[in-house]
Amino acid sequence: MRNLIYAAAAFLFFGCSLKTDVPQATMYEIHYSNKECSAENKQKELKNVFIENVSALDMVDTRKILIVAENNKIRYLTDAKFVSEPSEMIYKSLVKGFYSNCAAKPIFSPNAKDLRLKVSIISLQIRGDKAEVSLAYELFNANTSLKSGMITKEIFCPDPSSSTIFETINKAANLAIDTLISEIIY
Template identity: 55%
Template sequence: MKKASYIFLAAIAVLFSGCLLKTTSKPLTLYEINYKNNTCVVPNTDKNIYVESVKALDMVDNRQILITADRNFIRYLDDAKYVALPSEMFYKMLVKAIYANCGAKPSFNSALNTQRLKVELISVQILGDKAQISFAYELRDDKKSIKSGYVNKSVYCPDPSSVTIFNTINKASNQAIDELLFEILS
């Protein structure tokens, strides 16, 4: 009886050691969406703008890079991820775009005489053969809504490699931020 249990344990050990040796993971590449434009679409503005935290739908606010293919088949890239949540990266992009490039007066509290910008990310994905970025926004003052709208940008993605996918998502994001700046600063 002892001999049979030793043989059984040895066989299980050999099976598990083979399974453990075969599971090697590929290196993971991390990407950050960032604002790259050095000039503003509406220079020399004198507005006080407070960027409230950017919100996103649950499916969008994920570190995995979303790809929606034909017939709405959804998958994620397996060799790349975002370094942070898209909502966090878009907040950083908005702050950089408005304050560093456009010269708006920074406001980091929602005091009186400050316009507040709310953004809700709806889509950050590859949709078919295009990178798609879409979000809704609202610019408010103390009493009422000044402007609100929807921005949707798509950029053709020539091949399905993770580098190209990220570059087209980043390009579409920059175009969407530029359109938002034009809308709220002009």
């Protein structure tokens, strides 16, 4: 019996020494990079905008970075992930975008006269050789829908490396957010 216990313990220790280390995935965060408002955007009275929590399609709202090949085969990057779900990162980027715009300011407790913005992420992916970001939005006040639409931005991704893929997705997200803000404000 004692020999059996020693053999089992030796087997367990030996098995642990054979384990391989799984490489850690690189983590990326979508961030809004436009930090300053331009002088022409400065207005005397800022528009208050309440940004609702951003929603996303299930396929998009994952920490995995989505790749759609030319033949519509879907895969995810294995060596890179988002640090949080895209809906959270886009919400954070929208708040930063409105703060840096100078024509509007995000608020967190809306009044009846304040604008409300509802955004849904339709796509956030690499499709073929382009980063694609699509945002559907609706702007409304307490009673009425004022404006709605869909914004899609694509940027050529020159290299299939994870860092380049992320950089082009981030640039496309920034362009989509800038376009969304200009659609709402002007």
